[in-house]
Amino acid sequence: MSLISFRQETREWLTNNCPESMLTPMPVDEYPGGGKRASYKNPDTQVWMKLCADKGFTVPIWPKQYGGAGLNAAEAQVLREEMSALNARTPLVGMGLSMIGPALLEYGTEQQKAEHLPKIAKGEIWWCQGYSEPNSGSDLASLQTKAEVDGDEYIINGQKVWTSGADQADWIFCLVRTDSQAPKHNGITFILFNMDQPGVSVKPIKLISGLSPFCETYFQGARALRKNVVGQVNDGWTVAKRLLQYERTMIGGGQGGSAGKSSLSEVAQHYIGITDGKLAQPQLRDEIIQHGMNDRCFGMTVRRNMEESSSTKAPSFVSSMFKLYGTEQNKSRSELLLKAMGLQMLGWEGEGFEQKELEATRAWLRTKANSIEGGTSEVQLNIIAKRVLGLPD
Ligand SMILES: Cc1cc2nc3c(=O)[nH]c(=O)nc-3n(C[C@H](O)[C@H](O)[C@H](O)COP(=O)(O)OP(=O)(O)OC[C@H]3O[C@@H](n4cnc5c(N)ncnc54)[C@H](O)[C@@H]3O)c2cc1C
Missing domain, CATH: 1.20.140.10 (Butyryl-CoA Dehydrogenase, subunit A, domain 3)
Structure with a gap:
């Protein structure tokens, strides 16, 4: 299809499908982040998310098999322009779409992609990021959260901080230390695990505004399957x-x-x-x-x-x-x-x-x-x- 036809078709689809209330600036409390615990004041938020997800427009450039629309860069640009011209709200946002999804496309195993990407595209899972620790911010590679092998699993102990949305999150992508003897960048592993388990607890950090957008996150014997390591063990820094x-x-x-x-x-x-x-x-x-x-x-x-x-x-x-x-x-x-x-x-x-x-x-x-x-x-x-x-x- 030519770009001109694609633009025409996209404009028609957006005009015919985008609910009227989604053509206004997004209020701060209507964050379309998806996830199992999601609830929206405006039901159109969910409607718009689902319509776009069915069309692959929540992740336009991802391959169709993972829930995307398989658009090339020029088509994706047209979609952005048409959404912008209409002032249509972004249907889905979050760390799934913009962070762990793209990283999995690049570094994930086929099994990891098949398991996680379609759920991200549909907004079914809310992801959070377990990078920063109380003594590891800018110097992230000094992180100390430890993971030890136990059969098919890792057992994880330590603490993260500033974990945005951890109290809402279903899954976490996390940096853990798997080799304490190696130079600091070479003993880190990138791993995914479920937040809904006994070894994970979160404590929202209350801000002066009264809101708690981020949390302290504690791991006390949290468990992660070894098959959920992304990239190579001890080479998590690359990912x-x-x-x-x-x-x-x-x-x-x-x-x-x-x-x-x-x-x-x-x-x-x-x-x-x-x-x-x-x-x-x-x-x-x-x-x-x-x-x-x-x-x-x-x-x-x-x-x-x-x-x-x-x-x-x-x-x-x-x-x-x-x-x-x-x-x-x-x-x-x-x-x-x-x-x-x-x-x-x-x-x-x-x-x-x-x-x-x-x-x-x-x-x-x-x-x-x-x-x-x-x-x-x-x-x-x-x-x-x-x-x-x-x-x-
Ligand atoms: C809104 C928000 C959301 C966040 N969400 C997450 C999240 O979801 N998950 C997560 O893991 N983390 C999250 N973070 C944490 C964020 O990644 C860290 O705050 C950031 O990396 C800085 O680390 P720090 O706060 O420990 O500051 P520090 O590293 O202690 O830095 C303090 C000051 O020193 C300066 N500094 C430090 N080192 C150097 C250097 N080498 N050269 C020059 N200046 C330096 C810094 O620029 C800064 O001004 C979030 C932070 C914010 C503000």
Whole structure:
């Protein structure tokens, strides 16, 4: 099928199938993360997820046999553009789609792919990431959670921290130490296991906002089947690094598309007003235009990188550049919204604020974590210096 026909067909399908309420910006409490414990205030969230999953559109570029639509890079770009033009919400998000799924496609055994990928594509399983530990954040390879062989299984003991969504998660992809004598990068194994078992307990970390988006996660004799090791035993660092590249691409917006985001200039016009057909505050107008141009350049760079890497289909250390720039861009977008909305974006609760204003406040504060999660900006600068620019250690 030509790209033009594909675009036409996709546009028709989206127009005919996307529920009206899914054509609005996504509220922060309507996260379509899937999983066994999922519940949604708006039933259309589930409807939209299922429709897209049946079509393969939750994971458009994955092969059809694993629940994808088997699209090539150009078709996937068309799908993103059409969804964006319609302002259709992303039907499913989470670490399954953007992190462990792609890593399994690359490193998983056929049995692992067949078992996990279709469930991820349908949003049946919520995955969490067991990387960080109390003393291992930026220096992740110093992690100490230990796994010892017991017949067909590993027994796992240790603690993870900042485990996003661990209290909702069905499964975890986890880094464990399987050789304490080897140099730190060479004794780590990447393993998958079920969170719903007696050896796993989670304690949500309560934030000042009252929310608990992440947890302390304890393993006391947790069990994982040996066949659930991804890649080679003691070579988990290879898989871990690649997964981080997928994560960084995702956090930085390096997968392209901005569907579901409100337009900066429309918001500013609403709150500030228009004079002579232009936004009434010239300086803010300039800043919004500059931001829009940067967005466009970034989008084109992302696209060029996608095209250049379409033969390998895997991200690279360049993902650190996307993460660094994309997160700064996202933070500055929220700062511009704040300038435009003024005090209306500084409310936390109570009357005098619309729901979307309260959400904008929370979203603004949430962006502050963008340059920490998935590896801090300083760590990205180190990677860019060493791995992209080839500077000496
Ligand atoms: C919203 C959010 C969600 C998260 N979700 C998860 C999750 O689901 N699973 C998970 O495993 N982890 C998760 N994390 C943890 C995250 O990966 C770590 O916070 C991050 O890697 C930094 O580690 P740290 O917090 O221990 O900071 P540290 O490593 O202690 O760093 C402290 C400061 O020192 C700087 N620094 C450290 N080393 C260097 C260096 N070599 N050069 C220059 N500067 C340096 C850092 O940049 C930072 O500013 C999440 C974090 C956030 C904010």
